Amino acid sequence: MKWDSTTYRLTDRGRFLMIAIVISIVGVAASVAAFFINREQFFFSWLTSFLFWFSLAAGGLFFVMLHHLVGATWSVVIRRLAEAVMSVLPFLGIAFIPLLFGMHDLYHWSHADVVAQDELLQWKSGYLNTTFFVIRAVVYFAVWTLLTFLLRKTSLAQDAGHTPELEARFRKISAPGMVAFALTLTLASFDWLMSLDPHWYSTIFGVYVFAGAVVAVLAFLILAVIMMQKRGVLTEAVTIEHYHDLGKLLFAFMIFWAYMAFSQYFLIWYGNIPEETLWFLHRWTGSWKTVSLVLVFGHFVIPFFIFITRGAKRNKSFLSIFVIWMLLIHWVDLYWVVMPTLHPHGVHFSWIDMAPMLAIGGAFLARFWYTLGAQPLVPVGDPRLEKSIKIVN
Amino acid sequence: MANQSGKVHGLLARFESPGALLEAAKKINAAGYKKFDSHSPFPIHGMDEAMRLKRSPIGWIAGLLALCGGAGLLALQWWSSSVEYPLVISGKPFFSFQAYVPVTFAGAVLCAAFAATFGMLMINQLPRLHHPVFFSDNFNATDDGFFISIEAGDPDFDKDKTAAFLKSIGCVEVEVLQG
Numbered sequence: 001m002k003w004d005s006t007t008y009r010l011t012d013r014g015r016f017l018m019i020a021i022v023i024s025i026v027g028v029a030a031s032v033a034a035f036f037i038n039r040e041q042f043f044f045s046w047l048t049s050f051l052f053w054f055s056l057a058a059g060g061l062f063f064v065m066l067h068h069l070v071g072a073t074w075s076v077v078i079r080r081l082a083e084a085v086m087s088v089l090p091f092l093g094i095a096f097i098p099l100l101f102g103m104h105d106l107y108h109w110s111h112a113d114v115v116a117q118d119e120l121l122q123w124k125s126g127y128l129n130t131t132f133f134v135i136r137a138v139v140y141f142a143v144w145t146l147l148t149f150l151l152r153k154t155s156l157a158q159d160a161g162h163t164p165e166l167e168a169r170f171r172k173i174s175a176p177g178m179v180a181f182a183l184t185l186t187l188a189s190f191d192w193l194m195s196l197d198p199h200w201y202s203t204i205f206g207v208y209v210f211a212g213a214v215v216a217v218l219a220f221l222i223l224a225v226i227m228m229q230k231r232g233v234l235t236e237a238v239t240i241e242h243y244h245d246l247g248k249l250l251f252a253f254m255i256f257w258a259y260m261a262f263s264q265y266f267l268i269w270y271g272n273i274p275e276e277t278l279w280f281l282h283r284w285t286g287s288w289k290t291v292s293l294v295l296v297f298g299h300f301v302i303p304f305f306i307f308i309t310r311g312a313k314r315n316k317s318f319l320s321i322f323v324i325w326m327l328l329i330h331w332v333d334l335y336w337v338v339m340p341t342l343h344p345h346g347v348h349f350s351w352i353d354m355a356p357m358l359a360i361g362g363a364f365l366a367r368f369w370y371t372l373g374a375q376p377l378v379p380v381g382d383p384r385l386e387k388s389i390k391i392v393n
Numbered sequence: 394m395a396n397q398s399g400k401v402h403g404l405l406a407r408f409e410s411p412g413a414l415l416e417a418a419k420k421i422n423a424a425g426y427k428k429f430d431s432h433s434p435f436p437i438h439g440m441d442e443a444m445r446l447k448r449s450p451i452g453w454i455a456g457l458l459a460l461c462g463g464a465g466l467l468a469l470q471w472w473s474s475s476v477e478y479p480l481v482i483s484g485k486p487f488f489s490f491q492a493y494v495p496v497t498f499a500g501a502v503l504c505a506a507f508a509a510t511f512g513m514l515m516i517n518q519l520p521r522l523h524h525p526v527f528f529s530d531n532f533n534a535t536d537d538g539f540f541i542s543i544e545a546g547d548p549d550f551d552k553d554k555t556a557a558f559l560k561s562i563g564c565v566e567v568e569v570l571q572g
Binding site: 265269270308 | 438439448452456483484491492494495
C-alpha cells in the first residue's frame with residue numbers, strides 16, 4: 001500500500017485486496033463444509049457473523065449522515081473511510097441470502113405446526129410470517145442501498161468541484177435518511193435478532209443494537225486509520241486531534257450502549273413478567289452467566305475507567321489495543337444475543353462460528369478497500385477539508 | 394482614572410489583534426514572567442499552550458465528587474431500605490442494587506455538575522467584586538480589545554522595565570494599574 005500525495009489516491013493496493021479475497025474464499029469453503037456438518041449451528045454462526053459486519057456498515061451509514069446533518073468539520077478527513085464502510089451495506093444483502101434459507105432453522109415462528117399450537121404466536125403471525133419477513137428484508141436493503149448510493153454519488157460529485165447545492169443535497173438526503181435509518185434498523189433488529197425468541201419483546205432493543213453498532217464502527221475507523229498511518233498513508237491529514245475526537249465519540253456511545261442495555265434489563269427486572277424475564281434467565285444459565293458478566297465489565301465498567309482520561313484517547317499504541325478489544329467484545333455481545341437460542345444450557349463455542357466471520361469479513365474488507373482506493377482518500381472538494389486537518393480540540 | 398497615587402497592581406498592555414496577543418504571550422513566557430493573564434473577547438486557539446497553562450484539574454474534581462455522590466446515594470438507599478425500614482417490594486430482596494442504579498447514577502451526575510460549576514468558580518477565584526484590571530477605563534476586552542496584564546506580584550516585575558519590555562514586543566499602549 002502506498003499513497004500518492006498529489007492525487008490523494010491509494011496506489012499499490014492490490015496485495016491487501018488479494019489477501020481479503022483469499023480470506024473470504026477460505027471462509028466460504030469452510031462455511032460450505034460447516035453447512036453439511038452441522039446445519040443448525042452453521043446458520044446461527046452465519047447470523048452472528050452477518051450481524052457483526054452488518055453493524056459496522058450500518059454504523060458507517062449513520063456516521064456519514066450524522067456528519068452531514070450537524071455540518072461537522074473535524075470528521076471531514078475521515079469521511080471517506082466512513083463512506084467506504086457504508087458502501088459495503090448493499091453488498092451485505094448477498095450475505096443475507098443464506099439466512100433466508102436458514103429461516104426454518106433459526107426462527108421458531110416459521111414452523112406452521114408450532115404456531116398452530118401457540119396462541120401468542122398466532123396473534124403475532126400477522127407480522128412474523130415468512131413472506132412478510134422477506135418483504136421487509138428487501139425493503140430494508142433497498143432503503144440502505146438508496147441512501148448509500150445517493151450519499152456516495154454526491155460525495156464523488158463534490159470532488160469535481162464544490163457547490164452550495166451539493167452541501168444542501170447532502171442534508172436533504174441525510175435528514176429523511178436518518179429517520180428511515182432509525183426505523184429500518186429498529187425493525188431489522190426486531191426481525192433478525194429479537195424474533196429468535198418470538199415470545200420475547202423489548203421496544204428498546206433496536207436502540208441497543210444501534211448503540212453497539214456505532215461503538216463498533218468508531219473502533220473500526222480508529223483501527224483503520226492507525227493501520228494506514230503505520231504504512232505512511234494519511235499521516236498528514238489525520239492528527240492526534242482526530243483520534244481524540246473519535247475516541248470521545250466511542251466513549252460516549254459505549255456509555256450509551258450500557259445505558260440502553262441496563263434500561264432494557266431494568267424494566268424487565270422490575271416488571272417481572274415471565275415471558276419477558278425468560279430472555280434474561282436464559283442468559284444467566286450455566287456458562288452464559290459468565291458471558292453476561294464479561295459483557296458488563298468488558299463492554300462497560302473496565303473500558304469506562306481506563307478510557308475516561310484524555311491521555312488514553314490520545315495514545316495511539318493504547319488505542320490500537322483498546323479498539324481491537326471493543327470490536328471483540330462487540331462480537332461477544334452479538335454472540336450473547338443470538339446463541340442462547342441454540343445452546344440454552346451454556347456456551348458452546350465451535351469452529352463453525354469462525355467460518356462465516358472469515359467469509360463475510362474478507363468480502364467486507366475487500367469491498368471496503370476497493371471503494372477506498374477508487375477515489376481520493378480525503379474529500380478533496382470539501383471546502384472544510386483544510387479546517388478539518390488543522391482542527392484542535 | 395481613579396486614584397493615581399495608589400499602590401501599583403500591575404501593567405495592562407493592549408495589542409492589535411488575536412495573533413499579536415498570542416505572540417506576545419509566548420514572548421512574555423520566554424522572558425520568565427509567571428503571574429500574567431491574557432484577556433480577549435473570544436477564546437483564542439493555542440492560547441493555553443502559548444501561556445503554558447497547566448491542564449485544569451476540574452475533570453478530577455468533578456470525577457471524584459461524582460464517585461462520592463454516587464457512593465453516598467447508594468449507601469442512603471441501602472440503609473433506608475434494608476436497615477432502617479426494610480420493606481418487601483414485589484418479592485425482591487431488601488438490597489436490590491438494580492433498583493438503586495437510577496438514583497445513584499442521577500446523583501453522581503448531579504454531584505459532577507455541581508462540582509464542575511462550583512469548582513470552576515473556585516479555581517477562577519470567583520465571584521469577586523473587583524479586579525485590578527477594572528482600574529483601566531480602556532479595558533474593553535469584552536468588545537474588541539486584546540490585553541495582557543502582568544501582576545506586580547511577579548518576581549520579575551519592575552514597573553518601568555516591564556513596561557519597556559511590553560512596548561518592545563509590540564503592544565499598542567501600556568497602562569499602569571493602580572488603586
